[in-house]
Amino acid sequence: MKPTDERVQLLPRLVRLLMLLTAAVVLVVAVVVVRLYGPRPVPVVLEDEATEGPPPAGSYHRPATPAPDTATLPRTAAGRQIRYGRELIAHTARYLGPQGSVAHLTNGMNCQNCHLQGGTQGFANNYLAVAATYPKWRARSGTVEGIEKRVADCMKRSLNGRAVPDSSREMRAIVAYIKWLGQDFPKGKKVYGTGFMTLPYLDRAANPLIGKAVFAAKCQRCHGPAGQGQKLADNAGYQYPPLWGPHSYNDGAGLFRVSNLAKYVKAAMPFGATFDHPQLTDAQAWDVAAFVNSQPRPHLATPHDWPDIGQKPVDHPFGPYPDSFSEKQHKFGPYQPIEAAHPQLTTR
Numbered sequence: 001m002k003p004t005d006e007r008v009q010l011l012p013r014l015v016r017l018l019m020l021l022t023a024a025v026v027l028v029v030a031v032v033v034v035r036l037y038g039p040r041p042v043p044v045v046l047e048d049e050a051t052e053g054p055p056p057a058g059s060y061h062r063p064a065t066p067a068p069d070t071a072t073l074p075r076t077a078a079g080r081q082i083r084y085g086r087e088l089i090a091h092t093a094r095y096l097g098p099q100g101s102v103a104h105l106t107n108g109m110n111c112q113n114c115h116l117q118g119g120t121q122g123f124a125n126n127y128l129a130v131a132a133t134y135p136k137w138r139a140r141s142g143t144v145e146g147i148e149k150r151v152a153d154c155m156k157r158s159l160n161g162r163a164v165p166d167s168s169r170e171m172r173a174i175v176a177y178i179k180w181l182g183q184d185f186p187k188g189k190k191v192y193g194t195g196f197m198t199l200p201y202l203d204r205a206a207n208p209l210i211g212k213a214v215f216a217a218k219c220q221r222c223h224g225p226a227g228q229g230q231k232l233a234d235n236a237g238y239q240y241p242p243l244w245g246p247h248s249y250n251d252g253a254g255l256f257r258v259s260n261l262a263k264y265v266k267a268a269m270p271f272g273a274t275f276d277h278p279q280l281t282d283a284q285a286w287d288v289a290a291f292v293n294s295q296p297r298p299h300l301a302t303p304h305d306w307p308d309i310g311q312k313p314v315d316h317p318f319g320p321y322p323d324s325f326s327e328k329q330h331k332f333g334p335y336q337p338i339e340a341a342h343p344q345l346t347t348r
């Protein structure tokens with residue numbers, strides 16, 4: 001065979017080799033581009049986290065401080081007032097809801113939907129320390145607040161309505177009940193089981209997409225697929241409250257902060273869970289809180305909240321802020337960089 005013939009036969013092989021090399025380069029470039037600029041992978045498999053079982057027993061073995069027994073209330077005018085206050089907490093909508101027998105002020109939820117067992121369940125918005133700590137200065141308003149102001153705020157924010165007047169029979173009864181619950185605790189005393197439990201930060205942002213799967217697996221049965229809740233049989237209030245939508249808490253409520261909702265659901269949800277027998281992992285609590293608080297709900301204009309923006313909590317979801325972190329990071333995290341930059345901005 002002549003040398004020219006050999007070169008002619010070699011040419012197709014070189015062309016094929018060049019095409020393979022070109023395809024390989026294109027593939028490598030595509031992979032790099034996707035990794036650098038494509039959508040981030042979900043950090044965990046949704047189904048795995050959503051169906052994960054209860055966490056192992058944690059460190060919260062000490063029982064919460066018990067509340068006094070309403071059966072011990074005397075059959076006096078003072079006792080009747082306290083009982084009425086508890087009735088208003090348990091069945092707010094019956095008296096103050098859209099079809100309330102006293103007034104039409106609130107959205108149909110009951111105070112007890114968030115303050116479980118009449119405000120006595122441990123780390124579930126427990127009332128026992130209120131009388132011992134109020135009046136107190138609150139950074140959100142920048143003023144010293146009494147119990148009446150705190151109750152009024154809950155009606156405006158968590159019940160997305162209007163408050164009963166301070167002088168009304170209903171406000172006096174609610175305050176009497178709350179003071180009765182805290183009657184045995186001196187001023188300034190810490191009461192174990194009040195406030196929110198401690199919940200470590202995740203090493204990533206809370207993820208609403210994962211939270212949606214957690215909600216479907218753990219929460220939907222009671223709160224409904226659209227977060228609409230379940231009403232009581234007599235239609236006067238909710239057995240399980242709506243978690244978003246027009247009848248839920250508004251975006252000025254304390255539970256609209258992801259950290260507050262995460263701590264709450266970790267200690268009290270799903271139904272039957274307690275802080276010492278939780279049913280959700282820490283990650284599930286953070287992610288489902290992120291999902292719930294990413295859903296539409298009523299807006300409350302709060303131009304006077306946090307007059308000192310340097311006192312805003314790390315997860316307050318609305319600016320302005322005394323830093324360059326975005327609203328999205330302030331809402332969903334990761335929170336460690338914000339807290340490191342501003343040690344006074346703590347949700348712990």
